[in-house]
Amino acid sequence: MVVVTGAARGLGRSTAEKLAAPGVRLVLVDVADQSATVAAVRGRGATADAVQVDVSSEDQVVGLARTLAAAHGAPDVLVNNAGISLLRRAEETSLAQWHDVLAVNLTGPFLCCRELGALMLARGAGSIVNVASVAGLRAVADRAAYNASKHGLIGLTVTLAAEWGGRGVRVNAVCPGWIKTEMDEADQASGAYRDEDIENQVPMGRFASPGDVAEAIAFLADPAKSAFVNGVALPVDGGWVADASWTSLRLAARGR
Numbered sequence: 001m002v003v004v005t006g007a008a009r010g011l012g013r014s015t016a017e018k019l020a021a022p023g024v025r026l027v028l029v030d031v032a033d034q035s036a037t038v039a040a041v042r043g044r045g046a047t048a049d050a051v052q053v054d055v056s057s058e059d060q061v062v063g064l065a066r067t068l069a070a071a072h073g074a075p076d077v078l079v080n081n082a083g084i085s086l087l088r089r090a091e092e093t094s095l096a097q098w099h100d101v102l103a104v105n106l107t108g109p110f111l112c113c114r115e116l117g118a119l120m121l122a123r124g125a126g127s128i129v130n131v132a133s134v135a136g137l138r139a140v141a142d143r144a145a146y147n148a149s150k151h152g153l154i155g156l157t158v159t160l161a162a163e164w165g166g167r168g169v170r171v172n173a174v175c176p177g178w179i180k181t182e183m184d185e186a187d188q189a190s191g192a193y194r195d196e197d198i199e200n201q202v203p204m205g206r207f208a209s210p211g212d213v214a215e216a217i218a219f220l221a222d223p224a225k226s227a228f229v230n231g232v233a234l235p236v237d238g239g240w241v242a243d244a245s246w247t248s249l250r251l252a253a254r255g256r
Contacts, residue, residue, distance in 0.1 A: 001025045001026075001027060001068070001072050001073070001074075001075045001076055001077075002016075002019050002024060002025070002026050002027070002075065002076060002077040002078075002079070002221070003026075003027045003029060003068070003075045003077065003078045003079065003112075003116060004016045004019070004026060004027070004028055004029065004079045004081060005029040005030070005053075005055050005079065005080055005081050005082040005108070005112060006029070006030055006055075006081040006082030006083060006131075007028035007029060007030050007034055007037050007050075007081070008028075008030040008032040008033060008034045008036075008037060009032070009036075009037075009181070009182050010179070010181035010182050010183060010210060011081055011131065011176070011179060011181060011210045011213055011214065012028075012030070012037070012079075012081040012082070013036070013037045013040065013210075014210030014211055014213070014214040015079055015081060015210075015213075015214045015217050015218075016028055016037050016040070016041050016048075017037075017040050017041060017044065017214070018211070018214040018215065018217070018218050019046075019077070019079075019214075019217075019218060019221065020040075020041040020044035020045070020046035020048070021044060021045060021046055022044075022045035022046065023045075023046075024046040024047070025046065025047040025048075025049070025072065026041050026046050026047065026048045026049070027048075027049050027051060027068060027072075027075070028041070028048060028049065028050045028051070029051055029053045029055065029064065029082070030050075030052065030053075030082065031052060031053070031054050034050040035050070037050070038050050051064060051067075055080075055082045055104065055108030055109070055111060055112055056103035056104050056107050056108045056111075058111055061108075061111040061112055061115050062111075062115055064115070064116075065115035065116055065118070065119065068116070068119070069119055073119070073123070074116075074119035074120050074122065074123040074125075074126065075116050075119065075120065075126060076125070076126060076127070077126070077127050077128075077129070077221045078112060078113070078116050078117070078120075078126070078127075078128045078129070079128075079129045079131070079217055079221065080108070080109035080112055080113070080128070080129070080130045080131060080153075081131040082104060082108055082109075083104060083105045083131065083149075084100070084101060084104045084105065085101075085143075085146055085183055085186070085187055086100075086101050086143065086145050086146050087142055087143060087187055087190055087192050088142060088143075088144070088145070089142050089144075090142075090144035093144055093145055097145060098144075098145045101145035101146055101149050102145065102148070102149050102152075104149075105146070105149035105150065105153065106149045106152045106153055106156070109130050109153055109156065110156060113128055113130075113156070113160060113171070116128075117160070117164065117169060117171075120164075120168070120169045121164060121167050121168070121169055123168075124167065124168040125168045125169070125223075126168065126169045126170070127169070127170045127171075127172075127220065127221045127222075127223060127226075128160070128169065128170070128171045128172070129172055129173065129174060129217050129220045129221055130153050130154075130156070130157050130171070130172070130173040130174075131173070131174055131176070131213075131217070132150045132153045132154050132157070132173040132174065132175045132233060133146075133150040133175055133176060134175050134176065134177050134235060134237050134240050134241055135147045135150045135151075136150030136151045136152075136153060136154045136173075136175055136233070137151075137154070137175055137233065137235065137241050138240075138241055142192065150175075153173065154173055154175070154233045157171050157172065157173040157231065157233060158171075158231045158233070161230045161231030162231065165230045165231065170220075170223075170226070170227075170229065170230045171230065171231065172220045172226075172229060172230065172231065172232045172233075172234065173232070173233045173234065174213055174216050174217055174220065174233075174234050174236050175233050175234060175235045175236065175237065175241075176208050176212075176213045176236045176237060177198070177202060177207070177208050177235075177236070177237030177238055177240045178198045178207050178208065179207060179208045179209065179210055179212075179213060180207045180208070180209060180210075181210060184207070195207070200247050200250065200251060201240060201247070201250075202237065202238040202239060202240050203238060203239035203240075203242075203243050203250060203253070203254075204238030204239055205238075205254060206238065208236060208237065208238065212236055213236050216234055216236045220232070220234065
């Protein structure tokens, strides 16, 4: 059984589709309608159940874990993808906004790891993949709450990897660069950045696609391919965090 949070659209949907195969049961978790994802997953031969759960609610996550345990036992894979964005200067970020971002992006994965991870630990096997960000490895201005949530998620990832690796449960993270999704479209609509700003920052000269990141998630989720990979925060960013070049040098290097 594979559980994917934030599965209604974007990276969550792409990840669900990537992990779907005949004989695989997917549990798709979101607060939004997931009918399109369910149809896509079933079209690939997998079984799909959609549940409406707010991952920041302890009661709802505890209820989800109990329901899954009673019906199907422990998950094989948990992908903590649900997340929200906030573009706001630190001095203009309200406490309510701070709490909202941390609740979904950090508390949600903690609750899902605690409850579903406990089922994996009882069985002695499982893989958890947390979706962090390059903003969890570096700072991006005007995103204090978002950056803090993703830095914290990487901290949670490596801590759980240290605690649980010897008990059969691997915990890793992917750190995508900017992805062309509905979230990016909403952020760009604010006028905060343009496509060229991202493309000029990335040595490979483009945005990530949802499929790029879904492939990395699938690798980390698969014990046949990544059995000894534990506690990794894997950048999937076209070289963003590796490149300390200034923009003109980066662009010149592409044309050589």
